Amino acid sequence: MAKILVVHSRKGGVMKTTTAYELGYVLDAVVVDLEHDLTGVTVLWGDRPLDRAGVPILDAIASGRTPRPLKGYRKPRLVPGHPSLGTEGPGRERMSEALLKWAAEWDTDWVVIDTHPGAAEHTHGALAVADVVLAPTTLDLPDLRGLEQLVDEMLDYPVVVLPTKVRPVPPAVGLKRLEQITADTQVQVAPPIPFVSSMGQRTKRIAVTSENPPAKPLRLLAERYKMVGEFVKEYVK
């Protein structure tokens, strides 16, 4: 049975999608895209869900079949998302059951799930069966307030915080806030992902972590994602 890692946060723009993509590649996972606007891993991967007649995730749940992931060169395997997940998303229970079944049937050690910011029913379904809830956040205070809410509401969940877009000299106030939020909880903090200004301009679809070696400004980011991969493997042991 594959381990399930759910990338989740209350805020957008904190590198959930980038993280799902890179960790999906690092862990040789099947990535399931539950983000329902078309800004998630599906579009990054290069799939065009609107050109397809069906909605793989919803069709699989309706028929009781296990979806067959798309494969690509130097990209993680993918079960693509679709905008209708936002309006006709499956309920909590059905999503949980489906993910457990798929995780048992796919030939993989990991399933990585990208989610939409906030809490839809099917997101709750994914969170309920997560072996790791990876919560990316920047060290900016608004994002940390989102993290604080998440940690408060998810005390029983296996939450690991992933600091993202971290500058060489991280802001002391943000660091302190992060420490306060995680103090006296089970929450762990993974190795931070550096800020890389060129990420927003990157046009390649292959995972940064698949490049050998990546362009210089991306090397530390790739190294850190590999460390985060090792971190979550240890965490679920």
Ligand SMILES: Nc1ncnc2c1ncn2[C@@H]1O[C@H](COP(=O)(O)OP(=O)(O)O)[C@@H](O)[C@H]1O
């Ligand atoms: N290491 C990085 N440093 C700075 N910006 C980044 C980095 N990685 C990704 N970005 C940019 O941040 C934005 C949000 O990333 P994304 O992964 O889509 O976040 P989310 O899924 O949480 O909304 C994108 O424009 C992306 O290109």
Ligand SMILES: [Mg+2]
């Ligand atoms: Mg996203």
